Amino acid sequence: MLRYKLHGRCVLRYIVEAPAGGAPTEVIGKVHKSGTLAVQVAQTLSILQPQAAAYGLIIPKPLRVIEEWGLLLMERVSGIALKPIVEQTKDPQQLKTVMGLAAATLVRLHCLRFESQKVRSLQTWLEKGHGKAASLHLVAPLLAQQADTLLRQIGQLGARSAVAPLSFIHGGFSPAQLLLEKGQIAVVDFDSSGLGDPAIDVGHFMERLHQIAVNRASNAFRQLATDFLSEYQARLPEQRVAERVHLFLSAFLVRTALHTFERRPYAYGQAGPDSLPVLLLQEAAACLAGR
Numbered sequence: 001m002l003r004y005k006l007h008g009r010c011v012l013r014y015i016v017e018a019p020a021g022g023a024p025t026e027v028i029g030k031v032h033k034s035g036t037l038a039v040q041v042a043q044t045l046s047i048l049q050p051q052a053a054a055y056g057l058i059i060p061k062p063l064r065v066i067e068e069w070g071l072l073l074m075e076r077v078s079g080i081a082l083k084p085i086v087e088q089t090k091d092p093q094q095l096k097t098v099m100g101l102a103a104a105t106l107v108r109l110h111c112l113r114f115e116s117q118k119v120r121s122l123q124t125w126l127e128k129g130h131g132k133a134a135s136l137h138l139v140a141p142l143l144a145q146q147a148d149t150l151l152r153q154i155g156q157l158g159a160r161s162a163v164a165p166l167s168f169i170h171g172g173f174s175p176a177q178l179l180l181e182k183g184q185i186a187v188v189d190f191d192s193s194g195l196g197d198p199a200i201d202v203g204h205f206m207e208r209l210h211q212i213a214v215n216r217a218s219n220a221f222r223q224l225a226t227d228f229l230s231e232y233q234a235r236l237p238e239q240r241v242a243e244r245v246h247l248f249l250s251a252f253l254v255r256t257a258l259h260t261f262e263r264r265p266y267a268y269g270q271a272g273p274d275s276l277p278v279l280l281l282q283e284a285a286a287c288l289a290g291r
Helices: 037-053 082-088 092-112 124-136 141-160 198-214 219-235 245-263 267-276 276-288
Strands: 001-006 013-016 025-031 062-066 071-075 167-169 178-181 185-187 195-198
Touching: 037 062, 037 071, 082 092, 082 178, 082 198, 092 167, 092 178, 092 185, 092 198, 092 219, 124 141, 124 245, 141 245, 141 276, 198 219, 198 245, 198 276, 245 267, 245 276, 267 276
Parallel strands: none
Antiparallel strands: 001 013, 013 025, 025 071, 062 071, 167 195, 178 185
């Protein structure tokens, strides 16, 4: 017998009742935008899961794809989401420990073997950002112009940076995609994974911390982002992501600023220069300048 309930926005939690009175098994089902994407994610997990286990890394094991629904069924991995832990914990030492765990997890991910035709780069992110800014020129011309200026600066700096070695990347690595259980971290949500510059994942994680810093006007979360980068770089010095991470960090902050405006355009109109999109663009500029 299979019972399920909604678990988040697009994730279903299934209870599979074992025969002969055995213990029920929990299965996670995630609804994707298309059946094709659900199949791709299942294939990615099938390739990565055995390797991850050898590294002591926990990722979900794919079980079945219902392609017409875009539904991927996976073994449920247990744990507490890292996002509320990061946001609510007051002990600086505990937070530094958590950053170390997250960095060690990302290092293991980047060591996994993976082949793909899809390669993510700074250029692909900038093209999306310019497209997003262009769509806002009529409704928020100043915001769009500021975003475009920053994206051009990021592109110019990126063109002068060294070519990065490709590795497997998660594509959306952040505290929300990590589950903490007994000192170990599980990683979920591989929808955006592929090959790319490892600085993408490092920058994405740091960007989430900078978001919190902007929302709370707290330098503590900026320091956490710096701690995370240091912990990652110490474990994988040959990647030298610190040379490029500010480019991705800034690009992701610009993207978040534009998304924030799209979600709440009236709030931008009312708050003006003190609105969250403007503050996020200022944060992006400061990160790009190395402040």
